[in-house]
Amino acid sequence: MTDSESKVIQKPELPKSPNIKLHENSLSRTMIIAVFASLVVLTIYTLTHLDTAGVQINTAFRQLGTTLNQMFLQPNAGTDGVPLLLQALASSVILSILTTIIGAVFGFLFAVLASKNLTNAYLGATIRIIMAMVRAIPTIIWALIFSIVCGLGATAAILGLSFHSVAYLTKAYSESIEGIDESTIESLKVTGAKFWVVVFQAIWPTIVASFVSWTFIRLEINFANAIAVGAAAGAGGIGYQLFVASGMSFDFHETGFIVYLVVLVTFVLEFIAVKIRRFYLSR
Amino acid sequence: MQSPVKYLSHKGWHQTAIIAIIGGMYVFGSWILGFNNVDGLLAIPKAFSWLGINFKPTANSVTYLPRIWQKLMQTVLLAISSTVVAATVSIFVALLGSKVTGINGFVQTIVRGIASFFRNIPLVAWSMILLFSFKQSDFTGFLALLLMSIGYLIRAFMEIIEDEASETMLALKATGASYFQVIFQAVLPQILPSILSWILYMIENNVRDATLVGILTGTGIGFIFDIYYKSFRFDAAGMTVLAIIIVVIGLETISNQIRKVIL
Numbered sequence: 001m002t003d004s005e006s007k008v009i010q011k012p013e014l015p016k017s018p019n020i021k022l023h024e025n026s027l028s029r030t031m032i033i034a035v036f037a038s039l040v041v042l043t044i045y046t047l048t049h050l051d052t053a054g055v056q057i058n059t060a061f062r063q064l065g066t067t068l069n070q071m072f073l074q075p076n077a078g079t080d081g082v083p084l085l086l087q088a089l090a091s092s093v094i095l096s097i098l099t100t101i102i103g104a105v106f107g108f109l110f111a112v113l114a115s116k117n118l119t120n121a122y123l124g125a126t127i128r129i130i131m132a133m134v135r136a137i138p139t140i141i142w143a144l145i146f147s148i149v150c151g152l153g154a155t156a157a158i159l160g161l162s163f164h165s166v167a168y169l170t171k172a173y174s175e176s177i178e179g180i181d182e183s184t185i186e187s188l189k190v191t192g193a194k195f196w197v198v199v200f201q202a203i204w205p206t207i208v209a210s211f212v213s214w215t216f217i218r219l220e221i222n223f224a225n226a227i228a229v230g231a232a233a234g235a236g237g238i239g240y241q242l243f244v245a246s247g248m249s250f251d252f253h254e255t256g257f258i259v260y261l262v263v264l265v266t267f268v269l270e271f272i273a274v275k276i277r278r279f280y281l282s283r
Numbered sequence: 284m285q286s287p288v289k290y291l292s293h294k295g296w297h298q299t300a301i302i303a304i305i306g307g308m309y310v311f312g313s314w315i316l317g318f319n320n321v322d323g324l325l326a327i328p329k330a331f332s333w334l335g336i337n338f339k340p341t342a343n344s345v346t347y348l349p350r351i352w353q354k355l356m357q358t359v360l361l362a363i364s365s366t367v368v369a370a371t372v373s374i375f376v377a378l379l380g381s382k383v384t385g386i387n388g389f390v391q392t393i394v395r396g397i398a399s400f401f402r403n404i405p406l407v408a409w410s411m412i413l414l415f416s417f418k419q420s421d422f423t424g425f426l427a428l429l430l431m432s433i434g435y436l437i438r439a440f441m442e443i444i445e446d447e448a449s450e451t452m453l454a455l456k457a458t459g460a461s462y463f464q465v466i467f468q469a470v471l472p473q474i475l476p477s478i479l480s481w482i483l484y485m486i487e488n489n490v491r492d493a494t495l496v497g498i499l500t501g502t503g504i505g506f507i508f509d510i511y512y513k514s515f516r517f518d519a520a521g522m523t524v525l526a527i528i529i530v531v532i533g534l535e536t537i538s539n540q541i542r543k544v545i546l
Contacts, residue, residue, distance in 0.1 A: 028476070032479055040367060042360060042367075045360070063416040068412070091315065094316055095316060101312075136535075137527065141527075144512060145334065149326050149333055150323070153317075154318050155322060155326065224405060228406060243411065255408060262404070267403070270399075
């Protein structure tokens with residue numbers, strides 16, 4: 001049946017189609033390929049010229065395996081004891097919360113002054129350039145600089161972390177402020193509202209959800225930075241305990257315990273962030 | 284529906300409560316950590332005048348420049364290579380673990396768990412345990428940055444795949460394309476610009492993080508800053524910071540330009 005049908009029905013001739021280009025050549029495509037290619041070339045160059053200081057890679061990996069085994073499978077509180085570690089952990093958490101609050105307050109203030117749709121161009125540009133420079137210097141270097149002036153301790157760590165937070169949040173907030181629809185601001189301006197009224201009645205309610213998101217992202221970064229500053233600048237907290245356990249007393253069981261504590265805290269922070277973000281987005 | 288007056292008074296009360304809670308947290312935190320706000324505030328101008336005097340590059344500090352520059356370039360290359368290797372690993376893992384291209388729920392949960400575990404282990408811990416096995420070498424810094432980046436990139440790539448590729452994927456699936464055809468013809472081309480954007484961000488971030496890794500493991504720019512700083516050669520340390528600023532801002536500008544073209 002089908003055979004006869006196929007004989008009866010003539011197949012239509014295929015129309016001559018022009019060669020279809022699957023990929024259109026565009027600047028964007030060329031750029032992507034060029035950037036990827038150069039990154040891969042740089043990577044291959046670096047990896048082939050990497051200085052391994054004569055370490056036997058095989059032995060080193062086996063040793064790493066032993067260390068990781070001690071860390072993750074047999075964690076214990078070591079000589080410091082649980083109460084001391086928990087206390088150190090709490091002080092790191094408080095440090096990160098404190099610096100995030102400072103960062104959020106000053107960051108919002110500077111962001112309002114730096115946003116292109118709110119202030120004059122010169123003030124905005126000046127703030128943006130200064131913030132870019134502050135941001136370019138790693139947190140750890142800020143903490144080291146302040147530790148000379150204020151001495152080692154909490155004050156240096158707080159100032160160091162705050163500096164970077166303010167600069168980071170200024171950029172993040174001002175980007176969300178610049179994303180606001182111009183008509184929102186205009187409609188309040190025509191009623192004769194003053195600058196700060198516009199800021200708190202038009203801008204603040206519009207960006208509050210992204211404000212909260214960015215602030216919590218920064219809180220997570222600040223917690224990681226608080227550990228780093230504690231370890232490399234001797235500013236105390238769980239980072240210092242981590243540094244001592246892993247770099248001085250080589251107690252990898254304790255290192256593992258501290259790592260588990262830190263991971264637990266970051267999970268809790270992430271959980272809270274998700275909850276609060278959902279609350280603000282649903283309003 | 285509430286009356287406007289009631290709504291506004293409720294809103295006012297709500298805001299006051301939030302401000303009070305945050306203010307309370309601040310005061311409590313300062314008290315626990317022994318942070319004297321006045322001293323802290325006064326320290327800022329003091330720090331900057333100290334910086335202005337001590338970190339000012341002198342004629343002598345120019346002699347340090349070739350060495351600083353060499354270490355800095357080494358650090359940038361390390362940041363780039365660790366990011367690229369991490370991205371290569373992450374893209375495959377992300378394909379396995381994302382909700383749209385993933386194999387099954389079990390694998391997805393495991394990938395998510397591993398990614399967030401890797402991301403949250405402090406960089407300090409990675410640096411120190413790697414330093415113990417791999418000694419003071421560039422390879423240690425490379426591995427520490429690599430392990431950290433993998434955690435970040437897996438999560439970022441999974442989110443990109445879920446956000447951007449699901450529609451294209453569906454369209455290609457409807458034509459009867461096989462799994463690998465879908466991945467290579469729809470998903471990867473679609474997400475390539477966003478992936479590149481994330482890689483560029485990660486490189487910038489890794490250059491900054493490399494400073495910390497360097498201080499801890501004795502490699503790259505962090506090491507050289509630490510040496511100058513702790514031996515009180517502040518003019519050289521200032522030069523190092525200046526070089527870091529220039530390179531980081533330079534990288535940021537380049538990647539912003541690239542982003543403008545590709546996105």
